[in-house]
Amino acid sequence: MSEWKKTFCALCYHNCGLEIQTEGHRITKVRPDRGHPRTKGYICRKGMKITHYQDHKERLTHPLKREGDQFVEISWDQAISEIAGKLRKLLDRHGPRALAYMGGGGQGCHMEAGFGRTLLTALGSQYHYSALAQELTGLFWINGRAYGRQNLHLMPDLDRAENFLVMGWNGYVSNAGVNRAKKRISEFAKDSEKQLIVIDPLLSETAKQADTHLQIRIGTAALFLKSLIAI
Incomplete structure (x- = not known):
């Protein structure tokens, strides 16, 4: 049985409001959410194509482990256990300064950054790298000089600007x-x-x-x- 649900597009940082029709775990139709308070029914072609990305034949749905020159499908439990074991060895041998997190630049879905930063903090490291470190270094420096904090990132307010x-x-x-x-x-x-x-x-x-x-x-x-x- 199909039903319509409200969500958002995670393909860029605007996160435009969407309404999707689902059947089980599949998205069958996409339309803009005209009741969204910020995007008000706007959506670009990327958002309209999320069914293409969800059902793409090359999309990864299980962890893959390299064995020789091939990748073999393994379970999530095995993948998490092996990765955690390798992280523990790195921590014990080199300390938290040997670890860094790469990702979560805010270009799309922000949940990955939340989980990644939480894991990084738990491991005791402060090294976080993303595309923003190359793309917007000048902007963040200006934020710090103008507003007192580099992570205070303002957006144009066209509704009230003169x-x-x-x-x-x-x-x-x-x-x-x-x-x-x-x-x-x-x-x-x-x-x-x-x-x-x-x-x-x-x-x-x-x-x-x-x-x-x-x-x-x-x-x-x-x-x-x-x-x-x-x-």
């Missing part, structure tokens, strides 16, 4: 950082009491809607920012 200044950002296409970006950027740009300012060498889709487009020369962004600081 001015929206972006630099080298084409959110109208990428949706990066703003839910339902295409609709919300268009509404913001058309509001006579708001100002959209885009700093970008390119005439991007976002720049085309801006009240002000500062089309600086490629390679001069640092000098431009330095001039703003000096004013």
Whole structure:
């Protein structure tokens, strides 16, 4: 018997609201959750394709152990027991500084980071690496300087902002950082009491809607920012 359930998409950090139709443990249909308080029925093509990822023929459903040049299916109990034993040996021989956790950058499902960080703390290590360590080092440094904490990560509040200044950002296409970006950027740009300012060498889709487009020369962004600081 099929039934509809509310959930969210875990394929990027927006986590848009979904409604899924299930039969047993299978997802049979997907549609946007129009009652979701934040995404309000928005969903991209990735979210609509989650049935493809769930039922993909190459999806791993059991632990695999390397034996020679092949991988052999084993039980979860065996996998957990063997991995725990190897972690114990590493701890006893080298201490917690020999262990690190890689993952949980917040790009999609956040539960993995919660479990991973909890395990890392229990093992006594502080070393956590993710894609954010390469992608957003500058952003986190600025967060620390501006707000006092590097992990205080703010998002644009277009509902209450009067001015929206972006630099080298084409959110109208990428949706990066703003839910339902295409609709919300268009509404913001058309509001006579708001100002959209885009700093970008390119005439991007976002720049085309801006009240002000500062089309600086490629390679001069640092000098431009330095001039703003000096004013």
